[in-house]
Amino acid sequence: MTPEFSADAAVPPKSWWWALVALAAAALAGAPYFGDEAFQLDISIIFVFALLALSMGFLWGYAGILSFGQTIFFGLGGYSYAILALNLSATNLPFLGALVIPALFATLLGYFMIYGRISDIYLSVITLVVTLIFEKSIRSTSGPEYVIGAVRLNGQNGIPGVPALTLPWLSEPLSISGVFYLAGGAMLAAYVGLRLLLTTRFGRVLVGIRENEKRMELLGYDTRLYRLAAFVLAGAVAALSGVLYALWGNFVAPEMFNLNQAAQVVIWVIVGGRSTLIGPIVGAGVVQYLSNWLGTVNVGQVTLVLGFVLMVFVQLFSRGVLPSIGDAFERLRRKGKSYGRAP
Amino acid sequence: MTTIYLIVYSIALLAMVSLGLAVIFGMMRVINLAHGEFMMLGGYACVFCVRSGAPLWLGYIAAAIAVGLFGVLVERVLIRHLYGRIVDTLLATWGLSLFLVGLVTSLFGPQAWSIPTEFGNVSFGGMNFSSYNFILIAISIGMVLVTWAIARFTVAGLIVRGTMQDPVVASALGVNRDLTYMATFGYGAALAGLAGAVLVPITGASPSVGLFFVSKAFINVIVGGHLPLLGTILASTLFGAIDGFVSYILSSVVGEVTVLIVAVILLRLLPRGITGRMRTGL
Amino acid sequence: MTTQEPILWTKGLERRFGGVRAVAGVDFTLKQGELRCLIGPNGAGKSTFFKMITGQLRPTAGEIHIAGRDVREAEPHAIARLGVGIKNQVPDVMNGLSVHENLWLAASSKWRGRQAAAAAGRVAERLSLTPILDRLVGELAHGQRQWVEIGMVIVAEPRIVLLDEPAAGMSDEETALTAQLIREFNREMTIVVVEHDMQFIRRIARMVTVFHQGRILMEDTFDKVVADPTVRDVYLGRSMGA
Numbered sequence: 086m087t088p089e090f091s092a093d094a095a096v097p098p099k100s101w102w103w104a105l106v107a108l109a110a111a112a113l114a115g116a117p118y119f120g121d122e123a124f125q126l127d128i129s130i131i132f133v134f135a136l137l138a139l140s141m142g143f144l145w146g147y148a149g150i151l152s153f154g155q156t157i158f159f160g161l162g163g164y165s166y167a168i169l170a171l172n173l174s175a176t177n178l179p180f181l182g183a184l185v186i187p188a189l190f191a192t193l194l195g196y197f198m199i200y201g202r203i204s205d206i207y208l209s210v211i212t213l214v215v216t217l218i219f220e221k222s223i224r225s226t227s228g229p230e231y232v233i234g235a236v237r238l239n240g241q242n243g244i245p246g247v248p249a250l251t252l253p254w255l256s257e258p259l260s261i262s263g264v265f266y267l268a269g270g271a272m273l274a275a276y277v278g279l280r281l282l283l284t285t286r287f288g289r290v291l292v293g294i295r296e297n298e299k300r301m302e303l304l305g306y307d308t309r310l311y312r313l314a315a316f317v318l319a320g321a322v323a324a325l326s327g328v329l330y331a332l333w334g335n336f337v338a339p340e341m342f343n344l345n346q347a348a349q350v351v352i353w354v355i356v357g358g359r360s361t362l363i364g365p366i367v368g369a370g371v372v373q374y375l376s377n378w379l380g381t382v383n384v385g386q387v388t389l390v391l392g393f394v395l396m397v398f399v400q401l402f403s404r405g406v407l408p409s410i411g412d413a414f415e416r417l418r419r420k421g422k423s424y425g426r427a428p
Numbered sequence: 429m430t431t432i433y434l435i436v437y438s439i440a441l442l443a444m445v446s447l448g449l450a451v452i453f454g455m456m457r458v459i460n461l462a463h464g465e466f467m468m469l470g471g472y473a474c475v476f477c478v479r480s481g482a483p484l485w486l487g488y489i490a491a492a493i494a495v496g497l498f499g500v501l502v503e504r505v506l507i508r509h510l511y512g513r514i515v516d517t518l519l520a521t522w523g524l525s526l527f528l529v530g531l532v533t534s535l536f537g538p539q540a541w542s543i544p545t546e547f548g549n550v551s552f553g554g555m556n557f558s559s560y561n562f563i564l565i566a567i568s569i570g571m572v573l574v575t576w577a578i579a580r581f582t583v584a585g586l587i588v589r590g591t592m593q594d595p596v597v598a599s600a601l602g603v604n605r606d607l608t609y610m611a612t613f614g615y616g617a618a619l620a621g622l623a624g625a626v627l628v629p630i631t632g633a634s635p636s637v638g639l640f641f642v643s644k645a646f647i648n649v650i651v652g653g654h655l656p657l658l659g660t661i662l663a664s665t666l667f668g669a670i671d672g673f674v675s676y677i678l679s680s681v682v683g684e685v686t687v688l689i690v691a692v693i694l695l696r697l698l699p700r701g702i703t704g705r706m707r708t709g710l
Numbered sequence: 711m712t713t714q715e716p717i718l719w720t721k722g723l724e725r726r727f728g729g730v731r732a733v734a735g736v737d738f739t740l741k742q743g744e745l746r747c748l749i750g751p752n753g754a755g756k757s758t759f760f761k762m763i764t765g766q767l768r769p770t771a772g773e774i775h776i777a778g779r780d781v782r783e784a785e786p787h788a789i790a791r792l793g794v795g796i797k798n799q800v801p802d803v804m805n806g807l808s809v810h811e812n813l814w815l816a817a818s819s820k821w822r823g824r825q826a827a828a829a830a831g832r833v834a835e836r837l838s839l840t841p842i843l844d845r846l847v848g849e850l851a852h853g854q855r856q857w858v859e860i861g862m863v864i865v866a867e868p869r870i871v872l873l874d875e876p877a878a879g880m881s882d883e884e885t886a887l888t889a890q891l892i893r894e895f896n897r898e899m900t901i902v903v904v905e906h907d908m909q910f911i912r913r914i915a916r917m918v919t920v921f922h923q924g925r926i927l928m929e930d931t932f933d934k935v936v937a938d939p940t941v942r943d944v945y946l947g948r949s950m951g952a
Contacts, residue, residue: 092807092846151515201696206459206514210650211692217643218688225681286818293815296804303764303802304862305790305819344639348522355519389530395523399516400509 090146090360094283094292106277113269117262125265126333127377132268133329135369136275138353140322142365143279145354147288148315149295151205153347154212157194157219158320160341161187162327164223167247167337172234176250176258183328184321191320195313202309213347220342243338247331259332268329272366275322280362291315345388352391355398358409434676437561439668444568444626445641446648446660447575448619453649454656455592455612457514458507461521463645464638465528466617470495470624471633472532478543484629488567491625492618499617503610511609525638533635540632560629567626571619576657588612644684647691653701662702667691715778717742717869717900718763723772724924725758732758734924735772740870745896747911747932748904750921751944756904759921760872764796765789777869790819793869799878801855805848809839809858812847816862833865837891853884864895871895873903877910889913908936920944 117125141155165186169179194215198208227240236244249258250267259267282288294301294308302308331337340346349372357368372391379387402409449463460466473494474487482490506524510517545560579585591598591608599605624637631637648667652659667687675683698704718740725733733755740746748756761767762774765786774781777792804812813830821829834840837857842850847858856876863871876892877885885907892901892914905911911918911932918935920927922944928935935941 090806092811095811197696201699203696203699206518207650207695207699209515209518210646211695214643214647214688214692218685218692221681221688222685225679286822289811289815290818293804293807293811296806297802299766300802300804301815302786303766303790303796304816305787305866307785307787344643348526351519351522386530386534388526389534392523392526392528392530396506396520396527397523399520399523400506 090292090295094147095289097284098280102280106273109273113266113273116269117265122261125261129261129265129268129333130330131370131373132265132272133326133333134349134353134373135366136268136272136326136329137323137350138357138365138369139272139275139279139362140319140326141350142354142357142359142368143322143362144315144319146359146361146364147279147283147295148291148312148319149298150312150316150319151209152212152316152319153209153351154216155319155323155350156342156347157212157216158187158191158323159327159330159346160216160219160223160337160339161190162324163331163337163341164244164327165324166328166331167244168233168236170248171236171244171246176248177253180250180328183331184324187324187327188317188321191317192313195316195320199309199313199316213344216342216347217344220339220344223342224339241339243336243340245336247335247337249335250332264329264332268333271325271329275325276362276366279322283362287311287314348395349391352395352398355395356402431673431676433557435669435672437565438672438675439664440565440568442644442648442668442671443660443664444564444571444623446645446652446664447571447656448616448621448623449645450616450649450652450656450660451575451619452613452616454654454659455588455616456507456511456609457654458511458613459514459518459521459646459650460507460613460616461518461642461646462502462524462528462638463521463616463620464640464642465525465532466495466499466620466638467624467627467641468532468633468635468638469498469528470621471628471631471637472536472541473621474625474628475541475543475633484543487628488622488625492622495621495624496614496618499620500610500614502617503613507613508606508609525642529635529638536635538635540634540637542632543628545629564626564630567622571622572657572661575619579657584611644687647688651691651694651698651701653698653703653706655703655706658706659701659703666702715742716740718774718776720762720774721772723759723762723774724770725755725762725767726770731924733762733769736924736926738919738926740900740902742869742900743896744900744902745892745914745916746902747915747918748902748921749906749911749918749935750927754921755924756921757874758924760796760874760902760904763789763870763872764794793867794872795863795866795868795870796872797856797859797863797874797876799875801852801859803847803855803859803862805846807847808844809834809847809850810843812858813839813861813865817865820866829865833861837861852879853881856880856888860891864899868899870900870902873901875905876903877905877907885910886913 116128120128137155137159140158141152144150144152144155162183166179166183169182170176173179198211203211223238224241226238227242229237231238231240238244249264251258283292290301290306291311294306294311298308327341330341353369353372354365355368356372357364357366359365372394375390376387379390445467448466449460452458452460470491473491474484477487477490478484502524506520507517510520579589587598587603587608590601591603591605595605598608627637644667648660648663651667652663667690670690671683671687674686694702716739718738720736720738723733723736723738724731736755736759738759748759750756758767762769763776765781765784765788769782776789776794779792781789781792804815807815810830813833814826817826817829817833820826834843837860839857839861842854847855850858856879860876873892877888880888889910892903895901903911903914915932917929918932919929920935920941927944928938928941930938
C-alpha cells in the first residue's frame with residue numbers, strides 16, 4: 086500500500102507544480118471578469134474556509150498535532166480585527182493586530198499543552214474545550230457593560246458593521262473584488278509558503294517529529310519547540326482566515342468559535358485528506374459547495390449530510406478523498422503492470 | 429442551606445448526564461460524541477410515550493430500552509470497525525451526532541416538545557424548589573448505585589470488569605469480547621437515554637438538547653479518568669460543586685466557563701484524569 | 711577534561727516503579743574510549759539503566775554525570791546534545807522517510823546545510839548504505855534498518871554510543887560485520903553494548919558488567935566473568951558458550 090504521507094515533502098517542488106501555481110494565480114486574476122459579484126462572494130468564502138482548512142491540515146498532517154480548536158484563532162482573528170478596526174479609524178494596524186493577538190494566545194495555549202507533555206488525545210480534547218470556552222464566554226456578552234474601547238461585544242448577535250480594509254497603497258477600501266483577490270491571494274500564498282516551508286530545515290525536522298518524536302528527541306532536537314512553532318504558525322494562518330471572514334461579511338459572531346464550525350473544519354480536512362497540503366483546500370471546496378447546494382433546502386439536512394459524510398469517510402476513506410483516489414490508481418497501475426509481464 | 433441543595437443538585441445532574449459516557453469510555457476507550465444525541469433520543473422517546481397516555485415512569489423505561497437497543501445497533505454498525513482507533517471513533521461518533529441532530533430537526537422541527545408536569549413545589553429554608561429536582565437527584569443516585577451493584581454483584585458485571593482490566597486474558601478465559609462490548613455500549617446508551625428522559629420535564633425534547641449537555645459530560649468523563657464509577661463521582665462532585673457554587677454567586681455562564689477552565693488546568697496537572705493512575709477499582 | 715576522568719558515572723542510581731526497584735543503587739563508571747558490555751538476565755535493569763542515561767526516565771534517587779555534567783534533571787534532547795547516542799533493540803527510525811532523509815535529520819542536529827548533507831553521505835558510504843539512499847526505511851529488510859539506525863546514531867560523532875542488543879535478529883554474517891564495525895567505531899567513541907549473545911560479546915568485549923536484580927553483580931574481564939560461579943548461577947540454564 087502506498088504510505089499515507091509522501092516521503093518527498095522535503096524535495097523542492099518540480100516545475101510542473103510551479104506551472105500549476107502560475108495557472109491558478111492567473112485564473113484568480115481573471116475570475117472577476119467572468120463572474121458577477123454574487124459569484125465572487127460565493128468563491129471568496131470558499132477561499133476563506135480553504136485557508137482555515139489548510140491551517141488544520143498542515144498542523145495535523147505535517148506536525149502530527151490534531152487540533153479541534155483552529156476555530157479559536159479563526160474567531161480571535163475575526164473579533165480582534167473587528168474590535169480594533171472599530172476603535173481606531175485606520176485598518177492596517179487592526180489587520181496586523183488581528184494576526185498578532187491570536188498568535189500570542191496560540192503561544193500561550195501551545196506552551197501550556199506541548200511543554201506540559203499532554204498526550205495527543207487530551208491535547209485534542211483541550212483544544213475543543215478552549216474553543217467552547219470562547220464561544221460560551223462571548224455568547225454571554227450581550228449586556229451593554231461588555232465593551233472593549235468603544236465596541237460592544239454584543240453577545241450572540243455578534244458585531245456588525247466591521248469596516249472594510251483599506252490597503253496602505255490604495256486610497257479606497259476593498260470592494261467585493263478586492264476581498265476576492267485578497268482571500269484568493271492569501272490562500273494561494275499560504276499554500277505555496279507552507280509547501281516551501283516543508284523543504285526547509287524546519288519543515289524537514291517537523292516531518293521527522295511527526296514520524297517519530299521520540300527518536301528525534303534522542304537525536305538532540307527539542308521537539309517541543311518545533312511543535313509549538315508549528316502550532317503558532319497554524320494559529321496565525323487560521324487567524325488570517327478569521328480576518329478575511331470578517332472582511333468578507335463585515336460581521337463577526339460567536340458562531341465562529343462553536344462546535345459546528347469546529348466540526349466543519351475537521352470534515353473539510355478528512356474529506357480532502359491530511360496527507361497533502363492541497364487536500365484540505367479541495368475538501369473545503371467540495372464540502373462547502375455541497376453545503377451551499379443543500380442549504381437552499383433546509384438547515385437540518387445540511388447537518389445531516391455532513392454527519393453522514395463524516396461517518397462514511399472515517400470508516401471507508403479514512404485517508405481522505407485524494408489519497409483514496411491515489412490508492413485506487415495505484416492498484417490499477419499495479420494490475421496493469423502484472424498484465425504486461427510475460428507469463 | 430440553599431447553596432448546599434443547589435450544589436447537590438448540580439452534582440447529581442452532572443453525574444446522571446455523564447454516567448453513560450463514562451461506562452463506555454472506561455470500558456472500551458471509546459469517546460462517544462453522540463452521547464448527547466442518545467440523551468436527546470431518550471427525551472423524544474419519553475415524550476412520545478407520555479403523549480400516548482403512558483405515565484412518566486413508563487416513559488423513562490421506554491426511553492432507556494429504546495436508546496439502549498439503538499446503542500447496540502450503533503456499536504454493530506459503526507463502532508465495531510474502529511476499535512483501537514481512538515481518534516477515528518471520536519470523529520465517527522461526532523459524525524453520528526451531527527447526523528442525528530440533522531435527522532431529528534428534519535423530522536420533528538427545531539422547536540422543543542414538552543410534556544405537562546404536575547409535580548408541585550417544596551418549601552425549603554425559605555425558598556421554593558420544584559420537587560422534580562429531588563426526583564432527579566434520587567434517580568441519579570439510583571443510576572450510580574444500580575451500575576455499581578451490577579458491576580459488583582452480578583456475573584455480567586464481573587465479566588465486564590474483567591474485560592476492562594485485561595481484554596486478552598478475559599478472551600482467553602472464554603469471554604465473548606464482542607458480546608461484552610456490545611452489551612456495555614448498549615448499557616451506556618440506555619443510561620444516556622434514561623438521563624434524557626428524566627430531563628424532559630425540565631428542558632423539553634429538542635434537537636439541541638444533546639449539544640447542551642455533551643460538552644459537560646465529555647469534560648466530566650475525560651477529567652474523571654478511566655474508572656467509570658469512581659471517576660464520574662469524583663469529577664461530578666468537583667465540577668458540580670464549582671458550577672453550582674459559581675452559578676449561584678455570579679451566573680450560569682460564568683459557572684460553565686469556570687468549570688471548563690478548571691478542567692483544562694486539571695488535565696495539564698493530571699494528564700490521565702483523576703483516576704488515571706488508579707489501577708483497580710470501578 | 712583529561713582522559714582519566716570518566717565520561718559517564720553514576721552513584722547510587724535508582725529507579726522505582728511503584729514498589730519495584732528496577733534499578734536499585736548502581737555505581738557505574740565508564741572511561742573515555744572504553745568498549746563495555748552489559749549482560750544480565752531479562753529484568754535485571756539494563757534497559758532501565760540505559761533509559762536513565764538518555765534521559766528518557768528520571769532517576770528516583772542517586773546521581774548521574776555525563777561529560778562532567780550533572781544530568782539528573784536533563785531533558786533527553788539536551789543529553790543527546792552532550793553527545794549520547796542510543797540504538798535500541800527494535801529499529802526506531804522514521805519509517806515513512808527515505809534512508810537519506812533519516813541520516814540527514816540525524817546529521818542536521820549537529821551541522822547545518824551542506825555539512826549535514828556531506829556528513830550523511832559519508833556515513834552512508836561507510837555503512838554501504840549508498841545504494842539504498844532513496845529507499846523508504848520502512849520497506850527495508852530488518853538488518854538494513856538496523857544499519858540505518860546505527861548510521862543515524864554515529865553520524866553526529868557522539869561521545870558515547872549505547873547499543874541495546876545490536877546483533878539481535880542478524881545472520882551470522884551480519885553479526886560478524888556488526889562486531890567489526892563496533893570495534894572500528896570504538897576508536898572514535900566510547901561504546902556500551904547490552905547483549906545476550908556470548909559469542910558476540912567474546913568478539914568485542916574487554917570489560918563486562920553483570921547486572922542482576924537492579925544492581926551490579928560483578929565487573930571484570932570477559933573470561934573472569936564467564937568463569938565466575940555466581941554469574942553462572944544467575945544465568946542458570948543458559949549456555950555460557952565457552
